[in-house]
Amino acid sequence: MKSIAKSLVSFLKAEDGPTAVEYAVMLALIVVVCIAAITTLGQNANSTFSFVGSSIKPPAGGSTAS
Secondary structure, three states, X not given: OHHHHHHHHHHHXXXXXXXXXXXXXXXXXXXXXXXXXXXXXXXXXXXXHHHHHHHOOOOOOOOOOO
């Protein structure tokens, strides 16, 4: 566990490549895109289920559950 922490610290201290701040910005953008996609899919699924639910007719002359 200690070696993982040391390698993580040395990776974050390295000057070459993207910095930790850039990684955080990329992660934030990815999270925003994921939330937007999930919200859109959820709204589409909700409208689809509502449409199907309103299209289904209850059984005729049926018995009521008690």
